[in-house]
Amino acid sequence: MYKTQAEAQEFLKGFVMELEDTPEEREVVLCVPFTDLGVMSKSLHGSRVRLGAQNVHWEDSGAYTGEISPPMLVEIGVRFVVIGHSERRQYFGETNETVNLRLKAAQNHGLTPILCVGETKEQRDAGETESHIFSQLEEGLVGVDQNNLVIAYEPIWAIGTGDTCESEEANRVIGLIRGKLSNPNVTIQYGGSVKPDNIDEIMAQSEIDGALVGGASLQADSFSRIVNYR
Template sequence: MRKIVIAGNWKMYKTQAEALEFLQGFMSSLEETPEEREIVLCAPFTDLGIISKSLHGSRVQLGAQNVHWEDAGAYTGEIAAPMLVEIGVRYVIIGHSERRQYFGETDETVNKRLLAAQSHGLTPILCVGESKQQRDAGETESLIVGQLEKDLIGVDQHNLVIAYEPIWAIGTGDTCETKEANRVIGLIRSQLTNPDVPIQYGGSVKPENIDEIMVQSDIDGVLVGGASLQPASFARIVNYK
C-alpha cells in the first residue's frame, strides 16, 4: 500500500515564536487519522531546532526545505545533511520550483542533493513540474519525463517522495484540475521503477479542495504552501476524510 504524505511547506515564513504559536493550535486540532498518513512540517532552518523539541514523541515529522550535497565545506548559506539529522529532521524538500527559478537549481544539483539526503537516511521530497509557458506549448509531459530521468540517476526509489507542482498553480490561487493532476501524476508513476513511491500534488491546495484532490487514484498526498501557515487551515487538510 502506498503511503499518504501530507506536507506543509512554510517557505520563508514564521519566526520561532510564531512557529510555537502555530504548533499550539495545530497539534490540538489533529484528529485520529490512518497510520499510513504521514504528516510533515517543512520549516525554515531557524525554526527546526525548536520545532523538533516540541514535536518529540508526536506523530508529526519534521522536514527541511533544502540540503547541500556535501557533508561540510566552504558553502556559505547552505545546510548539510548531518546538521539536519542531528536535530531530528526526517524529510527534506529538494528541487522546489522556487529553488530552480530564483536560485539557479539545476537537475544536476537536484540529483546531487537527493543522493546526499538519502546517504544520511533523510527522505527527499523531489519537486517536478512545468511553467504556464511550457504547458501552453504542450511540453508538460516531455519536460517532466526529462526532469525525472536526470534527477533520479542513482536515487533509491524506496526512500523517496515526489511532488508534482505545476508552477503556474503555486501561490496563484489557480489549482490544476484534479483529473488533470491525477493524469500527470500517473505519467510520473509510469516512469518509476518502484510503483509504490508516494506522489503528491502541490499547487494552491486549500481546505476547500483537499477532499476532491485526495479521492484521485494516483494522488498520495499534498505539498501545501500558503494554507499550511494557519493551524486551522492545515489541520483541516491533514484531517481530510
C-alpha cells in the same frame, strides 16, 4: 520563508490539537525554515508529526557559505527534506544536476527527500508538460534509491495563484510520473494551490497519495482541515 521560532511554536499549539482524530496511517510532515528546525524538533518530540527541511547541500561540510549539510539536519531530528522546489529552481539556480546531487546526499544520510517536479505556464501552453517533467525525472533520479523517496508534482502556474490544476489533470500527470519510475509504489503528492475546499476532491483521485501544501499550511485550522481530508 514564514514564521519566527515564536510564531512556529504558537502555530504548533493549535495544530497538534487538531490531529487527535487523524487516522494513524496518515503521515504528517512540517517542512520549516532552518531557524525553526531546532525548536520544532524539541516541540514535536514524541508527537506524530515528522520534521522536514526545505533544502540541503550535497556536501557534508566545506566552503559553502549559507548552506546546510545533511549531518546538520540529521543531528536535530529532521527526517524529510524538500529538494528541487520550483522556487529554488526559479530564483536560486537549481538545476536537475544539483537536484540529483542533493537527492543522493540526503539519502546517504538516511533522510527521505521530497523531489519536486512541474512545468511553467509557458511550457504547458507549448505542449511540453510531459517532456519537461520526464527530463526532470530522468536527470534528477540517476543513482537515486526509489525505495526512500517522495515525489511532488507542482505545476508552477498553479502555485500561489489560486489557479488550481484540475484534479483529474493532476491525477493524469501523476499517473504518467508513476509510469516512469522503477518503483511504482513511490508516494506521489500534488502541490499547487491546495486548499481546505479542494483537498477532498484532490485526495479522491486514484494516483494522488498526498499533498505538498504551501500558503494554506500557514494557519493551523486550514492546514489541519487539509490533513484531515475526507
